[in-house]
Amino acid sequence: MTARLQIDGLSRHLGGRNVVDGIDLSVAAGQVTCLLGPSGCGKSTTLRIIAGVDRQDSGRVTLNGRVVADDQIHMPPEHRGVGLMFQDFALFPHLSVAANIGFGLPRDAASDARVTELLTRIDLVGYGAKHPHELSGGEQQRVALARALAPRPKVMLMDEPFSGLDNRLRDEIRDATLSVLKEEGTAVLLVTHEPDEAMRMADEIALMRDGRIVQRAAPYNIYNAPADRAAAAFFSDINTLTGRVNGALTQTPFGQFLAPGLPEGTEVDIVFRPQHVRLDFDRGGRGPNPTASEGTPARGTVERARFMGKESLVEFVMDDGTSRVTATVPAVFLPKAGTVMWLSIRRDRCFVFPHD
Numbered sequence: 001m002t003a004r005l006q007i008d009g010l011s012r013h014l015g016g017r018n019v020v021d022g023i024d025l026s027v028a029a030g031q032v033t034c035l036l037g038p039s040g041c042g043k044s045t046t047l048r049i050i051a052g053v054d055r056q057d058s059g060r061v062t063l064n065g066r067v068v069a070d071d072q073i074h075m076p077p078e079h080r081g082v083g084l085m086f087q088d089f090a091l092f093p094h095l096s097v098a099a100n101i102g103f104g105l106p107r108d109a110a111s112d113a114r115v116t117e118l119l120t121r122i123d124l125v126g127y128g129a130k131h132p133h134e135l136s137g138g139e140q141q142r143v144a145l146a147r148a149l150a151p152r153p154k155v156m157l158m159d160e161p162f163s164g165l166d167n168r169l170r171d172e173i174r175d176a177t178l179s180v181l182k183e184e185g186t187a188v189l190l191v192t193h194e195p196d197e198a199m200r201m202a203d204e205i206a207l208m209r210d211g212r213i214v215q216r217a218a219p220y221n222i223y224n225a226p227a228d229r230a231a232a233a234f235f236s237d238i239n240t241l242t243g244r245v246n247g248a249l250t251q252t253p254f255g256q257f258l259a260p261g262l263p264e265g266t267e268v269d270i271v272f273r274p275q276h277v278r279l280d281f282d283r284g285g286r287g288p289n290p291t292a293s294e295g296t297p298a299r300g301t302v303e304r305a306r307f308m309g310k311e312s313l314v315e316f317v318m319d320d321g322t323s324r325v326t327a328t329v330p331a332v333f334l335p336k337a338g339t340v341m342w343l344s345i346r347r348d349r350c351f352v353f354p355h356d
């Protein structure tokens with residue numbers, strides 16, 4: 001598939017540092033890529049450069065096979081043919097919904113047909129004559145989406161477009177937006193700092209940190225094969241055990257772990273998510289038998305247990321006296337502090353990284 005949007009080696013120096021530091025990225029037609037990362041990592045700056053409202057110091061932006069920004073070229077934003085949608089989208093209050101949607105279109109019958117088509121797409125048939133103040137926040141958001149899509153941009157840039165909506169509405173609007181974008185076959189680059197949003201919306205997540213993309217992968221892959229400890233921690237709480245490589249293995253309270261490719265003596269982090277910890281009661285000082293999939297169980301003592309709604313969080317101090325492990329258990333399970341239990345972890349859900 002050819003890329004509708006491609007950026008190569010994009011960098012931007014601001015305030016004495018590289019806010020965007022050599023980014024490569026491509027988005028194909030009909031694909032949603034989420035640029036995900038903590039506040040200040042350079043996501044919005046990247047988007048602004050692609051839109052043409054900011055300039056890169058080096059690198060190239062190509063839209064629909066045409067270079068729109070490089071060392072020589074700087075095509076003005078209005079000629080780039082990208083749709084823009086930001087958090088503080090503003091509809092024109094004095095214009096009707098239909099006029100808002102058709103604002104960027106020539107006044108002709110084809111435009112009227114396009115507005116009608118989009119009103120159907122966003123499920124607001126019959127709302128064309130209303131004014132923005134007569135609409136709910138979610139409805140206004142859908143109108144803003146239709147307005148951005150009206151000129152049929154091949155590329156859509158969205159910066160935290162749902163963060164102004166209340167929680168109840170947000171999931172609904174995200175899903176509605178996604179289906180409209182897919183129907184239109186638009187290539188979308190969506191900036192967000194919320195992992196849940198990226199997981200829900202993205203075909204591909206580009207995880208950004210300190211101006212760089214640290215990993216690009218489908219949501220399933222990025223969650224299940226994170227590039228490093230921080231990437232794992234961005235998506236959920238994690239447990240970390242530390243060890244040192246000895247003969248390509250590292251020793252932990254849960255037995256040995258392979259540490260392939262890491263030099264002897266390297267300090268390593270063994271990382272796993274709380275939902276991949278299994279708990280068993282202590283049976284006269286004995287736990288379950290070791291298995292290939294869950295390795296050797298280790299004994300720990302409950303320090304604290306908390307009810308979190310659909311699950312419970314149980315925190316343990318392990319028998320080695322130093323390791324701490326948190327387990328999440330579906331539903332209500334609140335063992336008393338001091339209860340001794342055996343913990344097993346899903347071997348295939350553990351990641352071994354050099355210590356950071």
Ligand SMILES: Nc1ncnc2c1ncn2[C@@H]1O[C@H](COP(=O)(O)OP(=O)(O)OP(=O)(O)O)[C@@H](O)[C@H]1O
Nearest residue numbers: 014015019037038039040041042043044045046193
């Ligand atoms: N004009 C500027 N001069 C100096 N520093 C700037 C300028 N614009 C942005 N920055 C800095 O660049 C960094 C990246 O900003 P950017 O808005 O791209 O981050 P972000 O990842 O989108 O964050 P957020 O999610 O908070 O919007 C921030 O630390 C910001 O303070």
